[in-house]
Amino acid sequence: MATLLLRIRFLLWLLRSALVPLAVFLILLFVALTVALSFFLLLLFKTIGSIPDNPYLYVPLLILELALALLLLYGGVVYTNRIRKRILRNWR
16 A cells, blocks of 8 residues: 555656646747747748849848747757756655
């Protein structure tokens, strides 16, 4: 009976400390990738449609997309590092 309670406590701890933050991160990742994809498609279609006029008109969108991708990558690394540290700290 005691081992069952320990297993339940461990699963609840794992849910609270790792799975919930990971789920939040995955939802934010999905939203950010959707925004980045929409910016990229807008840039692609507008650039193809306006090649004779001014193809550099939508370069700020490309810069914004790259900045969003770098911010997402940095945030993902920092966030997963925090989750890993929390798990290792509570595991000991």
